[in-house]
Amino acid sequence: MQRVDRRIIYTLIFISVIVPTLWPLQLPTAVTPETQSFFNAVDSLPSGSRILFPFDCWPSTLAETEPMAVAALRHCFRKDLRVVGLSNVGMGGPSVLERVLLQVGGEFGKEYGTDYVNLGYKANYQAVLLGMGSKIEDIFPTDHHGTRLAELPLMREVPNYDSLRFTVIISDNAMVDYWVSLVNARYGMPMVAAVTAVMAPKQLSYVQAHQLQGLLGGMKGAAEYERLIGAIDKANRGMDSQSLIHLLVIGFIVLGNVGYFVTRDKRRAPAGQQG
Amino acid sequence: MKHRLPILVAFISGAIMIVAFFGRGSVVDAVSDEALRGQTIVAGIALLLGVFSIVQVHWGRITTHHSDRVYSAVLLLCLAMMAGFGVFAGVDAGGVYDWLFQKIQAPMMATMFSMLAFFIASAAYRAFRARTIPSTILLVTAIVVMLGRIPMGQYLYDGLPSWANWIMVVPSVAVQRGIIIGAALGAASMSLRILLGIERTYLGRG
Numbered sequence: 034m035q036r037v038d039r040r041i042i043y044t045l046i047f048i049s050v051i052v053p054t055l056w057p058l059q060l061p062t063a064v065t066p067e068t069q070s071f072f073n074a075v076d077s078l079p080s081g082s083r084i085l086f087p088f089d090c091w092p093s094t095l096a097e098t099e100p101m102a103v104a105a106l107r108h109c110f111r112k113d114l115r116v117v118g119l120s121n122v123g124m125g126g127p128s129v130l131e132r133v134l135l136q137v138g139g140e141f142g143k144e145y146g147t148d149y150v151n152l153g154y155k156a157n158y159q160a161v162l163l164g165m166g167s168k169i170e171d172i173f174p175t176d177h178h179g180t181r182l183a184e185l186p187l188m189r190e191v192p193n194y195d196s197l198r199f200t201v202i203i204s205d206n207a208m209v210d211y212w213v214s215l216v217n218a219r220y221g222m223p224m225v226a227a228v229t230a231v232m233a234p235k236q237l238s239y240v241q242a243h244q245l246q247g248l249l250g251g252m253k254g255a256a257e258y259e260r261l262i263g264a265i266d267k268a269n270r271g272m273d274s275q276s277l278i279h280l281l282v283i284g285f286i287v288l289g290n291v292g293y294f295v296t297r298d299k300r301r302a303p304a305g306q307q308g
Numbered sequence: 309m310k311h312r313l314p315i316l317v318a319f320i321s322g323a324i325m326i327v328a329f330f331g332r333g334s335v336v337d338a339v340s341d342e343a344l345r346g347q348t349i350v351a352g353i354a355l356l357l358g359v360f361s362i363v364q365v366h367w368g369r370i371t372t373h374h375s376d377r378v379y380s381a382v383l384l385l386c387l388a389m390m391a392g393f394g395v396f397a398g399v400d401a402g403g404v405y406d407w408l409f410q411k412i413q414a415p416m417m418a419t420m421f422s423m424l425a426f427f428i429a430s431a432a433y434r435a436f437r438a439r440t441i442p443s444t445i446l447l448v449t450a451i452v453v454m455l456g457r458i459p460m461g462q463y464l465y466d467g468l469p470s471w472a473n474w475i476m477v478v479p480s481v482a483v484q485r486g487i488i489i490g491a492a493l494g495a496a497s498m499s500l501r502i503l504l505g506i507e508r509t510y511l512g513r514g
Binding site for chain 2: 037039042043046047050058060061062063065066091092093094095102123125126127128131132135155156157159160161164165167168171172177178179212219221230233234235237241253272273275277278279280281282283285286288289290293294295
């Protein structure tokens with residue numbers, strides 16, 4: 034029981050991912066207080082408010098971060114919030130943000146430049162975060178497409194953080210720490226964060242300290258949010274696969290431990306006989 | 309003078325940033341803004357230096373017939389393609405650069421990351437053993453959190469999600485907060501050492 038061939042483990046994992054993807058189980062997901070707080074914070078913003086939407090994610094974590102970004106953006110656009118997007122991850126961040134903005138913006142008939150903007154990427158995140166507090170145009174003279182900010186109606190209304198009411202951070206790395214310690218601490222910007230599941234335990238401390246008003250943790254957080262906004266999508270389908278994989282991993286752990294205790298008792302028995 | 313001048317520059321720069329952080333709208337704020345703008349420019353140049361460095365290393369491997377020269381050639385070819393299409397054809401959605409990123413690079417990176425599911429399952433089976441009391445506590449806690457975080461867990465027992473959430477929000481956050489405070493104190497003391505000229509390794513000597 035302690036020596037199951039790893040090819041069997043890999044095959045079972047593969048089946049656990051594929052089967053629920055093809056035949057969804059549609060199990061309900063319990064909403065955590067942190068997700069509910071995230072939803073309430075966005076929902077309480079007045080229609081037409083301008084918000085910052087940093088998408089600080091690498092393409093490798095898209096399975097978790099994209100459903101969170103899509104669900105959060107759907108809520109924002111449904112409330113007619115005007116979104117200023119940017120990315121502090123140079124490799125792919127702006128491109129994925131562009132894809133998400135185009136997809137969700139298209140669903141709600143939003144117009145680029147008026148309802149949403151993608152500022153793209155600039156190197157040195159600490160200088161970017163602090164510099165935007167004084168003048169965004171100093172840090173981003175043009176948007177992701179090379180258009181001058183003065184030519185974008187939304188950006189003419191947003192010289193710095195003072196004109197932004199809220200921040201929705203999507204992140205798979207330590208950028209949330211900098212948004213909290215630099216932008217929330219210095220400029221008092223209220224914010225929520227959607228992070229990968231592995232990052233969530235650390236970020237929960239910011240929620241308890243009220244530095245973050247809410248938190249989405251990984252695919253489960255995205256699945257909860259999809260239910261809250263009534264738009265079931267990728268995350269809920271992904272949770273079915275995650276359910277089966279978690280059960281499978283638990284099964285393997287139990288199997289390994291049963292094998293360990295059985296062989297340990299067998300090892301002890303001859304030693305006892307000898308003694 | 310060789311060492312005093314850099315230490316003086318570090319002290320003045322650090323002092324400006326600290327004062328500007330706590331005194332918004334002050335005279336120092338304007339100086340800090342200029343410094344921040346300069347930092348983004350320097351960071352851009354540093355990125356460019358990184359590109360030169362990577363080209364130098366891999367071109368060297370190709371010309372010296374290194375055993376991995378094929379990989380180096382592929383890297384340089386991809387670098388040239390992405391940079392060329394990005395600079396000359398633009399990065400807009402629907403363009404070649406965007407297509408290469410969305411259809412090749414992003415799926416490849418996501419695939420590499422998703423392999424973790426296979427390795428974690430295999431590693432958990434081989435290494436997660438209840439050998440001692442602490443490891444047993446860790447094992448039971450992990451199982452409760454894993455079950456509580458999935459819809460199936462709630463289906464099996466209604467109370468599991470709240471148990472899992474309690475573990476995440478109370479004991480886990482307590483430890484995380486300790487780590488955060490410890491790291492912050494360490495960073496603050498290291499910054500002070502640099503500003504006061506006690507820590508000089510950045511000058512190229514211990």
